[in-house]
Amino acid sequence: MTQVSMTVNGKPVSGEVEGRTLLVQFLREGLGLTGTHVGCDTSQCGACVVHVDGKPVKSCTVFAQDVAGSSVKTIEGMANADGSLGTLQQAFQDHHGLQCGFCTPGMVMSSAALLADNPNPTEAEVRHHLEGNICRCTGYHNIVKAVLTASGQPVAAE
Amino acid sequence: MFDFEFVKPSSIVEAARLLGGEGAQALSGGQTLMPTMKQRLAAPSVLVSLTGIAEMKGLSVAAGTLTVGAATPHAVVAAEAARVFPALAALAGGIGDPAVRNRGTIGGSIANNDPSACYPAAVLASGATVVTSKRRIAADDFFQGMFSTALEEGEFVTSVAFPIPEKAAYVKFNQPASRFALTGVFVAKFAGGVRVAVTGASNNGVFRWAEAEAALAKSFTADALQGLGVDDSDMITDLHGTAAYRANLVKVLTGRAVSAAG
Structure with a gap:
C-alpha cells in the first residue's frame, strides 16, 4: 500500500491505495464520495467522469496514484457554497x-x-x-x- | 485486475531503467491498457507511468517538422496543432470522446498499434520518424502488423517527428459505438510525392496504398482514383463490415480525403 495525496473539491485528502486502485475507487471507497458512479467500468459510459486539473476524465480508467498531487472535482463539488444546486x-x-x-x-x-x-x-x-x-x-x-x-x-x- | 507496483519516473533515463526490469510494462494514458488489465489480458508486475515525464510532453515546430511528445494527450494535439498541421489536429480531436482525449496519448496509441486506431495512419502517411528511448525509427519500419511494432522489450516511444505536408486530410468512417475507425484514410501531399495510409481495414494493421499514391502524385484529385481497385483478400471481416465493404470504403474515403485536403 502506498500513501496518496490530492486535492478533492478544494480539500486536501490522502489515503492508502494499492497500485491497481482506480481513481473512482479512491473517491468512492476511500473518501466516501459515492456521487461518482461506476457504470460500465470499461471507459464507455461516462458515469464516472470527474475533473482532474480542470479536465474531464473517466475515473474508472485512471489509477489513483497516477493523479497524486492533482486537483480533482467531483459531483459533490458542484453545488453552491450554501448547499443549493449549482x-x-x-x-x-x-x-x-x-x-x-x-x-x-x-x-x-x-x-x-x-x-x-x-x-x-x-x-x-x-x-x-x-x-x-x-x-x-x-x-x-x-x-x-x-x-x-x-x-x-x-x-x-x- | 491483479495488483502491481506503480512507479512514476520523471525522466526518460529513469523510465528506461525501470522498464528494463522483469515484468515491467509502460503505461501512458491507460485508455487501452487499463481495460486490458481489468480483463486480465495483461498482468504486469510493475507499471511504469510515462505521464510524469516533462520532456515527453508538448508540441514543438522547427524546420518544417512538428514534434509531438509521446505523452501528449489527444486533446492537447487537437488544440495546439490546429494551425501548423490541421489534419493531424482534426484526427486527434476525433479520437474517442472528450474524456478519453484528455488521457489517451499519441505514444500509447502507436505503441499499441491497434489495427483500427487513428494515429498510425497519420504517422505512416506523414512519413514521420518515431523517436524511442533507444533510437529513431522511420514510420515505414515501425508498424509491423496488427498490435505489432518495431519496439523491443523495454523500449518506449518518446516523441514523434512529423514532416509537415503541403496538404493533408484524414477522413474516417466511424464505428459508431467505439468511435474507432471502421476504416480511415490519411492523405498527405509533399513536394516530393503523395502518401496514403489506411487504418481499420487490413488484418495487418495500417498500410500504404501504393497505387493511389502513384496516381495522386500525377494528379492530386479524387478523379485520379477512378479505375483503381483495392484488393480485399487481406481485409478485416467482422460484424461491422465485410472485407469487400472495407475495400470499397478505402477508395471512397481516399477520394474524400483528397477533396478535403484541397
Whole structure:
C-alpha cells in the first residue's frame, strides 16, 4: 500500500491505495464520495467522469496514484457554497434531465467542462461533446435542453 | 485486475531503467491498457507511468517538422496543432470522446498499434520518424502488423517527428459505438510525392496504398482514383463490415480525403 495525496473539491485528502486502485475507487471507497458512479467500468459510459486539473476524465480508467498531487472535482463539488444546486444542476432538475439518475453525475461533470471551454455551445456541439456519456432513460433531449439552459449563465465555479 | 507496483519516473533515463526490469510494462494514458488489465489480458508486475515525464510532453515546430511528445494527450494535439498541421489536429480531436482525449496519448496509441486506431495512419502517411528511448525509427519500419511494432522489450516511444505536408486530410468512417475507425484514410501531399495510409481495414494493421499514391502524385484529385481497385483478400471481416465493404470504403474515403485536403 502506498500513501496518496490530492486535492478533492478544494480539500486536501490522502489515503492508502494499492497500485491497481482506480481513481473512482479512491473517491468512492476511500473518501466516501459515492456521487461518482461506476457504470460500465470499461471507459464507455461516462458515469464516472470527474475533473482532474480542470479536465474531464473517466475515473474508472485512471489509477489513483497516477493523479497524486492533482486537483480533482467531483459531483459533490458542484453545488453552491450554501448547499443549493449549482446552475447546471438546477437546469437538470428544471428540465427533467434525469430519470433514474445513474448517469447524471457524469453528465453534469462533462457538461460543466464543455461550458467552461465554450460558454454558448450549439445544440449540435452539446450532443457531440456528450457522446462519451451514455444515458439509458431519458434519450438525451432533456439533458441537452438543461445544458443549453445553463449555458451563458454562470456555471458552478470551476 | 491483479495488483502491481506503480512507479512514476520523471525522466526518460529513469523510465528506461525501470522498464528494463522483469515484468515491467509502460503505461501512458491507460485508455487501452487499463481495460486490458481489468480483463486480465495483461498482468504486469510493475507499471511504469510515462505521464510524469516533462520532456515527453508538448508540441514543438522547427524546420518544417512538428514534434509531438509521446505523452501528449489527444486533446492537447487537437488544440495546439490546429494551425501548423490541421489534419493531424482534426484526427486527434476525433479520437474517442472528450474524456478519453484528455488521457489517451499519441505514444500509447502507436505503441499499441491497434489495427483500427487513428494515429498510425497519420504517422505512416506523414512519413514521420518515431523517436524511442533507444533510437529513431522511420514510420515505414515501425508498424509491423496488427498490435505489432518495431519496439523491443523495454523500449518506449518518446516523441514523434512529423514532416509537415503541403496538404493533408484524414477522413474516417466511424464505428459508431467505439468511435474507432471502421476504416480511415490519411492523405498527405509533399513536394516530393503523395502518401496514403489506411487504418481499420487490413488484418495487418495500417498500410500504404501504393497505387493511389502513384496516381495522386500525377494528379492530386479524387478523379485520379477512378479505375483503381483495392484488393480485399487481406481485409478485416467482422460484424461491422465485410472485407469487400472495407475495400470499397478505402477508395471512397481516399477520394474524400483528397477533396478535403484541397
